[in-house]
Amino acid sequence: MAFTTWAALKTAVLDAIANHVEGTPFLFKYELDGVSREYRSIEELERLYNFACRQESKTTRKRRSFGRHRRFQ
Numbered sequence: 001m002a003f004t005t006w007a008a009l010k011t012a013v014l015d016a017i018a019n020h021v022e023g024t025p026f027l028f029k030y031e032l033d034g035v036s037r038e039y040r041s042i043e044e045l046e047r048l049y050n051f052a053c054r055q056e057s058k059t060t061r062k063r064r065s066f067g068r069h070r071r072f073q
Helices: 006-022 042-059
Strands: 028-032 035-039
């Protein structure tokens, strides 16, 4: 599988965990920028999911201003 967004990767990881809970044999493989990786345990998938969440939050951060509004007279 190849993913173009972090949200798509997170969804696929959650689907793989759900399929494993249903009884499907467990193996999750993904490819990102030509690099492929296989995961064979729930713990590895949880780490991948947490990593994808952190990366997604980095790309979706909003700007904050800690200054105060000025009134020009």
